[in-house]
Amino acid sequence: MAPKETTDATFQSDVLQNSKPVLVDFWAPWCGPCKAVAPILEEIAAENADKIDVVKLNTDDNPATSAKYGITGIPTLNVYVNGEVVKSVVGALPKPKLLKELAPFLG
Numbered sequence: 001m002a003p004k005e006t007t008d009a010t011f012q013s014d015v016l017q018n019s020k021p022v023l024v025d026f027w028a029p030w031c032g033p034c035k036a037v038a039p040i041l042e043e044i045a046a047e048n049a050d051k052i053d054v055v056k057l058n059t060d061d062n063p064a065t066s067a068k069y070g071i072t073g074i075p076t077l078n079v080y081v082n083g084e085v086v087k088s089v090v091g092a093l094p095k096p097k098l099l100k101e102l103a104p105f106l107g
Contacts, residue, residue, distance in 0.1 A: 004055045008063075022081075037093070
């Protein structure tokens with residue numbers, strides 16, 4: 001299952017009001033490291049669909065949400081639980097390192 005796209009308009013319902021932890025990939029089409037991490041996020045989304053939702057936010061198209069959370073470097077991967085940022089990872093990590101960062105949310 002591919003990560004869902006979210007926007008400034010849908011971020012509240014997709015992420016902040018979600019009952020599960022949500023991993024948000026702040027990315028842009030021109031970002032090389034974003035493209036590198038995308039297939040890893042697709043695997044994590046598919047393997048952990050019951051535990052965490054993975055969504056993508058294009059920072060070029062959705063500047064309000066990016067600014068609200070102070071996103072200055074991409075890819076930035078934020079984990080939200082009950083509407084709060086509980087983890088932030090900046091940069092493209094290999095899958096084993098990313099899974100280690102996400103371990104508390106994947107139970």
